[in-house]
Amino acid sequence: MEIKLTVNGTTRSDEVEPRLLLIHYLREVCGLRAANIGCDTTSCGACTVLLDEESVKSCTVLAVQANGRSVTTAEGLVDEDGTMSVIQRAFRQNHGLQCGFCTPGMVMAATSLLAENPHPSEQQVREGLEGNFCRCTGYHNIVRAVLAAAEALSQPSEDAETGVGA
Amino acid sequence: MIPAQFEYEMADSVSQALELLAEHGEDAKLLAGGHSLLPMMKLRLATPAMLIDIARIGELAGIRADGDELVIGATTRYADIVSSGLVRAEVPLLAHAAAQVGDPQIRHRGTIGGSLAHSDPAADLPMTLVALGGSLEITGPSGVRTVPADEFFTGFFESVLEPDELLTAVRVPRGGSVPWGYQKFVRRANDWAIVGVAAYDGRVALASMGVTPIRALGVEEALRAGAPAAEAALRAVEGTSAGSDFHADKSYREHLARVLTRRALEGKTG
Numbered sequence: 001m002e003i004k005l006t007v008n009g010t011t012r013s014d015e016v017e018p019r020l021l022l023i024h025y026l027r028e029v030c031g032l033r034a035a036n037i038g039c040d041t042t043s044c045g046a047c048t049v050l051l052d053e054e055s056v057k058s059c060t061v062l063a064v065q066a067n068g069r070s071v072t073t074a075e076g077l078v079d080e081d082g083t084m085s086v087i088q089r090a091f092r093q094n095h096g097l098q099c100g101f102c103t104p105g106m107v108m109a110a111t112s113l114l115a116e117n118p119h120p121s122e123q124q125v126r127e128g129l130e131g132n133f134c135r136c137t138g139y140h141n142i143v144r145a146v147l148a149a150a151e152a153l154s155q156p157s158e159d160a161e162t163g164v165g166a
Numbered sequence: 167m168i169p170a171q172f173e174y175e176m177a178d179s180v181s182q183a184l185e186l187l188a189e190h191g192e193d194a195k196l197l198a199g200g201h202s203l204l205p206m207m208k209l210r211l212a213t214p215a216m217l218i219d220i221a222r223i224g225e226l227a228g229i230r231a232d233g234d235e236l237v238i239g240a241t242t243r244y245a246d247i248v249s250s251g252l253v254r255a256e257v258p259l260l261a262h263a264a265a266q267v268g269d270p271q272i273r274h275r276g277t278i279g280g281s282l283a284h285s286d287p288a289a290d291l292p293m294t295l296v297a298l299g300g301s302l303e304i305t306g307p308s309g310v311r312t313v314p315a316d317e318f319f320t321g322f323f324e325s326v327l328e329p330d331e332l333l334t335a336v337r338v339p340r341g342g343s344v345p346w347g348y349q350k351f352v353r354r355a356n357d358w359a360i361v362g363v364a365a366y367d368g369r370v371a372l373a374s375m376g377v378t379p380i381r382a383l384g385v386e387e388a389l390r391a392g393a394p395a396a397e398a399a400l401r402a403v404e405g406t407s408a409g410s411d412f413h414a415d416k417s418y419r420e421h422l423a424r425v426l427t428r429r430a431l432e433g434k435t436g
Contacts, residue, residue, distance in 0.1 A: 001174065018174035018217065019207075040167050042205055043356060045271065054245070054274040060204050061275065064174055065197075065221065112270065130355045131269025 003067040007032070008076030016063045022056075023047045025063035026073060034074035034104040038133070045132030048105035049073050055112035057131070074104040077111065087111055087149040096145030098136035106132050110146045119150060169207035176219045180305055183220050183332055188307060190216045192329045197221065198241045199275040201268070202284040226279075226334060229253060237303075238336045240279025245270070247278060257338050259346040259366050262435060263294035266350050279333045282318070285325045285378070288358040290350065292319060293379040296371035297346075297364035300338040306331035319378035341367065347430035351422050353413065360413045361422040363402075365430040375406040375423055382406075385427055399428035 004013040007030055014029055026032045026049065035058055038046030042060040049058045050072035077085040087110050090096070097103040106129065113120065113128035120128060125146045126139075134142060177183035187194055195203060195214035198221050206212040220226060226241040229250050236256055238247065247253050247264040254261045267273055267281070267290050281291040282302060295302075295315040302313050307330055318325050327333060347365040350373075352358070362373030363382075368389050370382040384401030408419035429436070 017171070019169045019171055021168070021208075024168075040208070042201065042268075042272065045269070048271055051274070055271045056274050057271045060201055062174075062197075062200065062204070065200065065219065067176075109271065112274075128270055131271045 001064060003064055005066050005068060006070040008072055014063075018062065018064050020063045022049070022051075022058035022061040022063050022066055022071070025066075026058060026071070029063075032073045032075050035108075036101055036104060038101070038105075043131075043133070044102070044105075045109060045129075046102055046105040048108040048132065050108055050112060053112070053115060055109045055131075072108070072111075074107050077107065085111070086152050087114065087146070090149035090152060091142070091145040094141050094145035094148055096138070096142040098134070098138040102132060102134045102136075106134070106142055110149065113146070114150055114153060118154060120146070122147060125150075167208035169204070170210055170213040172207075172214055173216045174219065175216065177223060179223055180225060180332060180334060183218055183223065184305065184307060184330070186216070186218045187330050187332065190218075194218055194329075196283075196332065198277045198280045199243065200280075201272055201276040202280055202286070220332070221277075231256070231340065232337075234340050235337045236340055238278055238338065240283075240333045240335055241277045242279075244268075244273035244276050244278070244281075248273060256340040256342050257298065258342065259298060259348060259364065260294060260338055262346075262348050263290045263364065266290050266348070269356055278336055282336065283325065283327055283333050285319050285321075285323050286358070287319070287322065287376060287378050287380075288362070288374040290359070290362065290373070293359075293362050293371045293373040294348075294364045295336065295338070296379045296381060297366045297369050298338045299366075299369055300336060302333055303335040303337065304331050305334045310334070312337070316381065322377040345433055347433045348435045349426035349430045350436070351426060361408075361419050361426055363423070363426040363430040365427070370402070370427060370430065372402065372406060372423055372427075375403075375408045375419060377407070380406055382423075382427060385431075389431070395431035396428050399424050399431060402427040 036046040038044035047058045109132050193215040197217045197219045227239045229238050244264040244267050300315045344367045349363040350359045359373045364371050370385045372380045382402050384404035385398045388398035402423040403420045408416045410416045
């Protein structure tokens with residue numbers, strides 16, 4: 001069937017099989033490879049994207065379920081001039097990654113988390129990321145990155161990346 | 167993993183969903199959030215020929231007060247229940263239970279009706295609805311019937327829902343000040359309960375202690391007779407039929423049921 005949706009701000013329509021999963025649609029039809037396929041069983045969170053601004057696991061959503069809606073991947077957080085989002089920069093600044101496989105999912109989950117709760121405690125960040133696994137077990141720096149991003153976002157007049165260089 | 171092929175229809179109304187169900191019979195499955203159905207389809211444990219998407223039927227979503235009950239539409243998502251001021255104030259046990267389901271991404275998709283219709287005896291909301299003494303509104307070709315939660319679950323992933331029926335709403339009693347407790351024992355974040363207990367106003371329901379969520383009637387009887395929580399909880403295993411798996415054997419589950427029932431009766435959450 002034909003679906004029409006917005007992907008990273010661009011409206012597009014595609015003919016898809018009803019059984020096409022959103023993660024396969026994004027990776028193979030749209031060519032967006034940030035979201036990864038990890039466990040493929042709704043557990044690991046590597047495939048997390050935003051559906052109408054809320055985090056979802058795209059291995060467990062059909063592309064047809066996104067018909068008429070808006071999808072954002074990690075590519076969509078980057079400005080046209082290549083400037084990363086505050087949350088993406090906070091991950092880099094705080095070394096919130098090791099191998100990097102979980103990172104796009106972590107960033108999208110964190111984006112959704114901070115939209116719902118702009119001032120989370122450390123415990124709320126840890127609980128808010130419970131749907132995302134880092135098999136390098138680099139959780140401490142990931143949590144620090146999200147807390148730093150929350151701090152930066154609450155002070156819009158200051159550059160989140162002061163002293164780091166773009 | 168890719169599901170087997172199926173046809174897909176988006177229903178605009180309850181009546182259209184019922185027409186599609188009547189037309190396709192047992193070959194059809196209803197799709198809301200899909201967080202129980204799609205994993206089963208990816209594993210080919212379920213291979214419906216037709217999916218009827220009910221997620222955008224406006225009349226099926228939302229939370230409202232109706233007399234001494236809250237009415238929660240079947241496609242209301244866990245996240246909407248968790249964030250609902252009405253649910254948090256009037257049925258805090260339900261808000262707490264919904265917050266224990268999966269993780270934020272799952273709670274953005276999964277629905278209360280989906281969880282109940284799926285009828286997993288290890289899940290949070292079936293047990294919670296039994297403890298609350300809630301009821302389910304089911305719409306079929308001949309109209310609406312209301313089934314008490316105690317009578318809804320009939321077996322392992324089985325309920326009284328007929329193939330031509332649609333679960334449309336859930337009713338729970340308003341009782342913001344009623345004492346409640348909730349215990350969910352898991353080894354890892356995100357897991358189903360190895361044993362779960364929900365307690366509400368002298369009613370106690372258990373998860374993962376049989377093929378359906380189970381009322382701990384022995385515990386309730388002891389409480390009515392005036393027994394303290396620790397003593398009443400010793401009867402938590404009466405009427406259960408816990409299984410053994412690699413998480414826990416039967417005797418360990420029974421031990422957990424007694425300990426967790428005591429904690430739930432003491433109003434603890436965890």
